[in-house]
Amino acid sequence: MPDEGIQAILQIRRWLPHLPFHRLSPAEPWAASPGRAITIVGDSSFASLELIAAVRRYVRLVTRLRLDASLFAPPPPRRPGQRGPKACKGHRLAKLTAVLANPATRWTRVWVNEWYGDEGRILEIVSGTAIWYHPGLPPAPIRWVLVRDPSGQREPQAFLSTNLDDKPEAILGRFVWRWRIETTFQEVRRHLGAETQRQWSDLAIRRTTPVLLGLFSLVTLWAGELMGDAATAPQPRTAAWYAKPLPTFSDAIAAVRRAFWCPAELSMSRPGQATVEIPVTLLRRLVDTVAYAA
Template sequence: MQLLVVGALLSPGKRTVTAALRVLGLADDPRFGTFHRLLSRARWSSLQASRVLLNLLLKTFVPSGPLVLGLDDTIERRTGSKISAKGIYRDPVRSSHGHFVKASGLRWLSLMLLTPIPWAHRVWACPFLTALVPSQRYNEQRGRQHKTLTDWARQMLRVVQRWCPGRKLIVVADSAYAVIGWLSDLQQGQPITVITRLRLDAALYDPAPERAAGQMGRPRLKGDRLPTLASLIHDPETRWERVRLRRWYGETNREVEIVSQTAVWYHNGLPPLPLRWVLIRDPQGKFSTQALLCTDLLLSPVQILEYFVQRWQLEVTFEEVRAHLGVETQRQWSDLAIARTTPALLGLFSLVTLMAHERWQGHEPWVRHAAWYDKTLPTFVDALAEVR
């Protein structure tokens, strides 16, 4: 296993077992089949490996305090009749609001630790737990109950909560996880704070009034209906507050205008969800007005914005592992090998970060320069070069 890890780090192209053996000078090793069986047959737990990796990340970067986690899914484009768990999904990279592009492949749901990296002077998203989300057709053909993306997300977050008792979890996710039932489930027991986008036409209400003494009938679930967030955008009585954020998407010290309030999000047949909503407007007019929700009513609007902006680092990590760690170049056909290889390659991103951090404790990081690109802070490419 150690040889496979070293080979995956050193391989310049495809991340196959044979490529890892060649880069280590083991192309003539007659035991090459043993390396393949480590992924397709050997008995070891990817879940336990994820727990070990998370403990290393927490010990190094977040020894105390709340854990900020990023939750997002990605499509690994794979074709072939032997890739049984694949499905047809919307391609989030090539699609737009007016153009729909489909992609055939495997859907992965990844949970990443969002933590500041001292030598990078920014927040990185370090993957530690990734699960394969099989398509509905795959489950139907095998007589299994289909689990949606939010079902997998709920299970993964509860697993992390058991691994880290006593630590508060703050999860940032995109609009796919703005689901009342899912958000309400995460507030049961030890609550998990979720920050995600909110529809501008969401049905928001005042909290239910207190029940009067001797009142008959079922207790109310909600109060009076509130105006939609879309109507507040053009309401001249809306009082916008201008705040300055330390970090925005590719910018620093960015000014935005916000308005925030608490409410209850309710839909027939679903439990009422207390939340804090934040409406964001750009005084420069570079992006359209949008809304966020947070299930923790005590977080300030500025804290909610600063947490949510970190979500962009998940997309950066997905791009880095495709460009430099060979995700989508592996060629396993066995179901077990497929379920193990992609999470391992994503975990290599965190492993490289930990190893580079250990090496750069005693001296300044070395940053690669080019005549056409003057870079002052190290990126993942520099960390990978240091580890190699």
């Protein structure tokens, strides 16, 4: 993953040359407005010292951090006349597993609007800066954030940012935003066939995925318009083992299909007539079934 991740991130940097480069410390000035710097958010496969060393000067990287990662204090300043190579790290810090188990750890409670698709909840966090180091690999100055759920529903997790002056709440917020992007790509693959299309032309391959993502946006907008009418509003399709309080994309695309298949101007039956060839309730059930299966 590091090689592919490095190439992808540096390609994004080449695509957006007008945005400022990432600063490595609060004392280093930005080349332009700091609010538009590139932020890359990734899962645990992006938590690589090789990847961080290759991209940290170009982007801000936010990703997971192992609870048993080896963290160190910054190297002490060199004494006048001191010889030998410059130290890349200081003394060893307690691992995050020890911080988690230490009763003296001072936790801060924060409210998170959304946590892995769930509703907002209160989390407890503790944060600090350190040097993440492993023998044979370049050291990485990071800001780490340790998170635990007071309700005990989810396991404790740790995250990192290569920007040392990031606020812990901002790091969590950026990582939570990734959930929506992942869900979007998952729904596009499942319901619109992204990554399963078969073309021989390179141009067709490059065009298909953007078109499908655009179709996803159109379906979402059309479903939003249908929400204004109780008769056409997407209704969550639930099961005994899966209760949905709000419609998902499968409900949205089924509602849009029904709206296209049964436009009011093409309905020739009289409003008061209950049956034509089959009962109305059975016809609606068949249309709903096909709308989800199409």
